[in-house]
Amino acid sequence: MNLEFEAQKKFEDLKHSLQTNPTIRTPKQIKAIQSYMSSLLFFRNNIMPMGDEIIYKTCGLMEYENFSPNQYICKIGEPGDKFYVILKGIVKVLVNSPQDDNEEHEANRLSEGTAFGEYSLLNNQPRIASIQCLTDTELAVLTKVHYLNILGKIENKRIDEQVKFLRRFTIFAKWSKHLIVKINYFLKEKTLPRKSIIFREGDEANEIIFIKSGELEICKSVRTPSGKKLSYLRSFPPQQTADVAILGPGETVGEELMYSNKHLYTCKVYSYTATIMVMDKEDFFKRIRNEDSQNALISANEVREKIRNLRVKSLMMLKNGNCQEIEEKNCVSFERPRTRARQSVSVKSPVMTPSKKVTRYKALNQNDIQNIVSRSKIDIQSPVANVFHIKKDKNRSAYGSRGNDKITEQHYLWPIKIEQKKIYDRNGLFAIKRQSSESECNVSSYRV
16 A cells, blocks of 8 residues: 555656746756656666666656547647657557558557657658557657757667668568558567467467567477377377477568468477567558568568478477387387287197207317317326426516415416326226336316
């Protein structure tokens, strides 16, 4: 309650200061006007960046006016003599209809903090739009002389920059300054935060969007081959969104309204904030009647659509390929136990036949023994006596001892153990004894 009372008191002080003749206005009153006006959109964006001196001069020369509902503030064709800033209330902007110059058509609505009337003052031309009040409206007013002296050059530069910016769009590239300023009345400016949904795929296409600052993201829904379960715990989502494009300043969104009644994509804010200018579909077709402009927009949109469609197709192929691989893997893993169970029931038990026992040992020939001995660093001097001579060609440290030698000998011996045995019959044994009485019996089978 106290806040409302303070706001009302502040506004009453503003009215009293504006109603005071500028020639006798005190610095305190000018400061009160400056404090209130600095909170309005037009002052915050256009006047405050100019510096304190310009703000002080502007607030020192402004005056107060008020209008009733349905009352005209200015009309088309009248000479422009004032510049207006809305303090409170709502007004509508009326322009001539494209079909009939005598019929007026509502182009836009303006509310607290916005300004109008600058074009006719800067170009010394009649009013190009009528302004009619929808509610009780209170205004801060600058006369033409004061406006041109204080804000003229700066405002003219601002309008030139705005015209230059709009010419970056394909559709306005060849338009004159007068037409661009006139079409500017139909553009409604909005500032949106990150992740704000501007429109969704399938919504009715009833507006075209021009990006002023920030970035917008264009998405399209893609479907997987099937939505059946890929596991017992979860099912793969049948529909996902694919990021098609990210658009920046100077680009348009929603051109599909020229050939479709539905939006083909979902559009949302990608940057931290984004400022867009929106034009209604009805105003767009009424004002953009030039065939060259329409053809330029259509051809540019066709190129963009081809690129976007190719991107969507490639993304769908990637997503569907991954889904197919996951689906095949899961299907195989779930079918294996069923197949085994079916086989165990349907197949008759076979007759057991004796099979040859397979052992992991095999009989070694002389070459195998030589290969093993050569790898194990062992020399066999006598195949009968089983005498081993260790190769002691190792590096001896300066602090070495006999204990180290024993450890090394064991290290050479442990990987291999060879047992040699040979069995002879009685006749063979007597034959060997006759050949050499010093020979011994050895084994013919070896195991390593």
